[in-house]
Amino acid sequence: MKRLLRIDASARTQGSISRSVADYFQVRWTESNPGGRVIVRDLARYPVPHLDAATIAAFLAPPPPSGGPPPEGLVLSDALIDELSSADHLLISSPLYNLTLPSTLKAYFDHVIRNDRTFAQVEGRYVGLLTSKSASVVTARGGVASPAAEDELQTRTLRAILAFIGVTKVDLISLDGMSGDEASRSRRIARARAEIDHLFASPGEPVCLGPFTEEDRREIGGLRAAQAAAIQRGDAEAYAALCTDDIQLLIPGHEVVSGLERFLACEAELFRSASFASFRKTPERIERSGDLAVEVGRQEVAMRRGGTAGVFAARQKYTHVFRRTAQGWRFAVLMSNAIE
Ligand SMILES: Cc1cc2nc3c(=O)[nH]c(=O)nc-3n(C[C@H](O)[C@H](O)[C@H](O)COP(=O)(O)O)c2cc1C
Known part of the structure; x- marks a missing residue:
């Protein structure tokens, strides 16, 4: 039986946008996992206390003899970690408060980030232990995100914390501009729901x-x-x-784009000048040889160029090479050609 652990951080238990979009995710998850169990940890209704000296002392003490009761300072942390460890997927809903995540959510993580429970030290390196889990994070903010700004702290912090405990498969559904007018808020919420639909599309x-x-x-x-x-x-x-460090992007008629830095700059430039109304792939065949896999298929894209009305649509054949890295499978070569 699959388990979803839902963690809600908005202090608002009524009228919260991050919670309402997480409700939608939960409905879709339940439809896709009949018989699955949802565990809800509501940090507004049941806040986790800040760490105190007794808890830290218990964290640092040698483990108690097996079979005996856990020290009092570990009871809450143990319970939260057991709950977290039992989940297959995490759904975190969180508003942006004063440039970063709510302190209630940070307090929660302070109790579950624990040596030899959720991370370990191996040959001087930290290794996350919850590697079989994935997460979806729904964030809401009043303002509009700017790509390089310090107001990205919440997303960066959440990704870093999750990666630290081994959860590297993270989907982000971000809702910005929530203090804008009703029409743009509704549009953004509808888009977030569509992103969620996409996550569950097979x-x-x-x-x-x-x-x-x-x-x-x-x-x-x-x-x-x-x-x-x-x-x-x-x-x-x-x-x-999603790409390897030496990613290659090959588009007929354009210079080859090599390496992650150039790839990032190239895609950021593309997304500044156009938005994708839809992007649908139909993979046809994938062949594996060692740590490489070559896939061919078709994709349909519909994009809107900045400033121009209407949607430009294209059908393409694609060839992608995936490579298995220490972090899992990644795109190593992306190539596409127009069919018509
Ligand atoms: C205490 C507090 C601090 C906030 N800080 C920020 C901020 O730094 N940047 C921002 O864009 N929005 C900020 N907001 C706006 C919220 O992120 C926004 O209202 C969001 O929709 C709240 O999530 P919720 O609807 O799930 O409760 C703040 C709101 C509150 C209540």
């Missing part, structure tokens, strides 16, 4: 040649969905995060 399965495990198929399927979601959101950083 893309056509390609013919698989070679030794793909269930995990490989799931990961590569997740990469395709994350790519489409990043492109539709116009999120160059999220797109780049």
Whole structure:
């Protein structure tokens, strides 16, 4: 039975936008996981206390003899970690408060980030232990995000914390401009719901040649969905995060784009000049050889160029090379050609 752990951080239990979009995610998750269980941790109704000296002392003390009761300072932390560890997927809904995440959410993480429970130190390096989990983060903010600004602190902090405990498959659904007018707020909420629909859409399965495990198929399927979601959101950083450091982008008639930095700059430039109304992929065949997998398929894109009315649509053939890295499968080569 699949388990979803939902963590809500908005102090508003009524009228909260991040909670309402998380409600929608929960409905879609429940439809996709019949018989699944949803556990809700509501940090406004039941706040987790800030760390105190007794809890820190218990964190640092040698582990108690097995079989005995846990020290009092560990009871809450143990319960929260057990709950977190039992989940397959995390859904975090969180507003932006004063440039970063709400302190209630930080207090929660302070109790679950624990040596040898959610992370470990291996040969002088920190290694996250919750690697089999994925997460979806719904964030809401009053203002509008600017790409390089310090007001990105919440997203960056949440991604860093989740990665630290081993959760690196993170989908971000961000709602900005929530203190704007009703019409643009509704539009943004509708877009967030569409992004969620996309996360749950089951893309056509390609013919698989070679030794793909269930995990490989799931990961590569997740990469395709994350790519489409990043492109539709116009999120160059999220797109780049799906690629290897030596990514190659080959578009006929254009110079080859090599390396992550150039790729990021190139995609950011594209997303500044155009937005994608839709991006749909139909993978046809994928063949694996060692740590590489080559996929061919078709994709349909509909984009709006800045300042021009109407939508420009194209059908393309694509060839993608995936490479398995220490962080999992990533895009290594992206190539597409127009069909017509
Ligand atoms: C205490 C507080 C601090 C806030 N700080 C910021 C901020 O730094 N930047 C911003 O864009 N919006 C800020 N906002 C606006 C909220 O992020 C926005 O209203 C959001 O929709 C709240 O999430 P909710 O609707 O889920 O409660 C703040 C709101 C509150 C109540």
